Amino acid sequence: MLALLATPAAAYEEIAVKDGGAVAGRVKFAGTPPTLEPLAVNKNRDVCGDRKPSEALVVGTDGGVRGAAILLEGVTKGKKPTGEVLLDNHKCLFVSHVTATMVAAKARVKNSDGILHNTHGFLAKATVFNLALPNRDQMIDITKRLTKPGVVRVLCDAHPHMFAWMIVHDSPYVAVTDERGAFKIDGIPPGTYKLTMWHEGFRAKGVDKDGRPTYDEPRTISKDVTIAPNGAATLDFELR
Numbered sequence: 281m282l283a284l285l286a287t288p289a290a291a292y293e294e295i296a297v298k299d300g301g302a303v304a305g306r307v308k309f310a311g312t313p314p315t316l317e318p319l320a321v322n323k324n325r326d327v328c329g330d331r332k333p334s335e336a337l338v339v340g341t342d343g344g345v346r347g348a349a350i351l352l353e354g355v356t357k358g359k360k361p362t363g364e365v366l367l368d369n370h371k372c373l374f375v376s377h378v379t380a381t382m383v384a385a386k387a388r389v390k391n392s393d394g395i396l397h398n399t400h401g402f403l404a405k406a407t408v409f410n411l412a413l414p415n416r417d418q419m420i421d422i423t424k425r426l427t428k429p430g431v432v433r434v435l436c437d438a439h440p441h442m443f444a445w446m447i448v449h450d451s452p453y454v455a456v457t458d459e460r461g462a463f464k465i466d467g468i469p470p471g472t473y474k475l476t477m478w479h480e481g482f483r484a485k486g487v488d489k490d491g492r493p494t495y496d497e498p499r500t501i502s503k504d505v506t507i508a509p510n511g512a513a514t515l516d517f518e519l520r
């Protein structure tokens with residue numbers, strides 16, 4: 281999975297996409313999802329509270345899975361990236377728990393709390409960013425740190441219950457499912473592609489030496505999708 285997402289990419293080229301199409305769908309949980317134990321807070325309980333929910337698996341309306349990433353693979357020429365990622369330390373959780381961007385697209389980390397958070401991103405074992413944010417409303421731009429595609433695991437060095445994921449893709453054709461499990465990617469040059477769903481993994485395995493909760497490995501499911509000129513493809517994924 282990591283190898284798949286970390287394949288060195290040809291430099292992405294922005295073009296005016298002619299007759300672009302879209303793909304949309306949902307990620308749903310099949311069967312009864314496990315109930316995840318809340319996570320104990322190790323310090324700053326006056327601000328954070330004693331426990332926080334685990335966001336490793338969030339199943340909402342009609343079985344929709346929030347926080348799955350959807351990556352359209354192999355697009356080397358396409359639309360201009362839009363939007364930006366703002367990863368906020370908010371009430372002692374990372375908001376959003378899963379974010380997605382592309383290499384060198386605008387991304388920032390923020391602290392909305394009045395306590396120290398230390399946002400530490402890893403690509404495999406290498407540190408991508410390591411940012412102490414002691415002050416409320418402090419913000420640091422990490423755009424230039426996002427030089428390689430891959431799945432960045434984000435931890436807070438101060439609070440073991442805090443973890444998140446930042447998906448750095450090699451093109452802007454990436455999305456994260458909403459609370460309904462829905463996603464949409466548009467402006468796609470017509471063609472046939474692989475569409476990959478990534479989910480972080482959610483079966484609780486225990487805690488590591490720092491008291492950080494551990495879950496099973498992230499999962500991926502890939503499907504082929506054909507985008508017709510001005511077409512709208514639909515593709516669903518099932519997590520179990």
Ligand SMILES: [Cu+2]
Nearest residue numbers: 397436438439
């Ligand atoms: Cu923290």
